[in-house]
Amino acid sequence: MLSDLAKNRVHSEATKTLISRALVGENNPFYNKTHSTESKLRIIEANSAHPVYVYNSYKILQVIFPSVLTLAKLINSNHSTILGFINSGELFRGEWYFSKLPYNISDIPLMLNFSSIEFNNLISDMKKNSHIKKAVFLYNLKRDFIKKFDGVTHTKRELNITHGIIKIHALRNKPYQAYIFS
Numbered sequence: 001m002l003s004d005l006a007k008n009r010v011h012s013e014a015t016k017t018l019i020s021r022a023l024v025g026e027n028n029p030f031y032n033k034t035h036s037t038e039s040k041l042r043i044i045e046a047n048s049a050h051p052v053y054v055y056n057s058y059k060i061l062q063v064i065f066p067s068v069l070t071l072a073k074l075i076n077s078n079h080s081t082i083l084g085f086i087n088s089g090e091l092f093r094g095e096w097y098f099s100k101l102p103y104n105i106s107d108i109p110l111m112l113n114f115s116s117i118e119f120n121n122l123i124s125d126m127k128k129n130s131h132i133k134k135a136v137f138l139y140n141l142k143r144d145f146i147k148k149f150d151g152v153t154h155t156k157r158e159l160n161i162t163h164g165i166i167k168i169h170a171l172r173n174k175p176y177q178a179y180i181f182s
Contacts (some may be wrong), residue, residue, distance in 0.1 A: 050068075052086065052099070055098075055103065056095065057094075057095050061108065062109060063111040068083060075126040082098060086099060094135025094148070095129060095132075133151055136148070136151060136182070138181060139181075140180070141179075170182060
């Protein structure tokens with residue numbers, strides 16, 4: 001019964017103005033303060049569905065991001081693109097794997113501090129590789145790694161092999177002349 005009385009109460013315009021001005025500016029307890037980096041991370045983790053584990057092409061854990069959105073903003077990508085690469089397990093921009101869960105429970109990230117030089121270099125590299133849609137890896141017939149190309153077009157130019165041949169042999173995982181494409 002008391003809850004019904006509270007629901008039906010209407011504040012006057014004057015009261016609404018007083019309430020809104022009560023905690024504005026210097027009256028606000030958080031005035032002139034900022035959240036610490038630790039607090040920001042806790043807030044992001046609380047609002048995130050899951051962390052993102054970032055591995056290099058050798059599947060070595062580089063860093064753990066607290067959320068997909070945090071990673072997407074830092075590397076100038078978008079949420080759905082990152083989720084697509086998490087779900088497909090494909091290389092992102094020819095160099096990194098993303099995962100919701102660690103590949104090995106014992107994996108420890110190489111970068112624990114988001115303000116480190118290594119972390120900034122990783123973000124910079126991810127941004128620089130935005131032109132790479134799908135990298136092509138070249139192997140000899142013994143499956144020894146030869147070279148990594150930024151894409152089929154770069155492979156085509158350097159090896160003088162048509163785009164179609166590279167794509168077909170990469171998809172089928174079949175050798176072409178002395179090469180295996182992946």
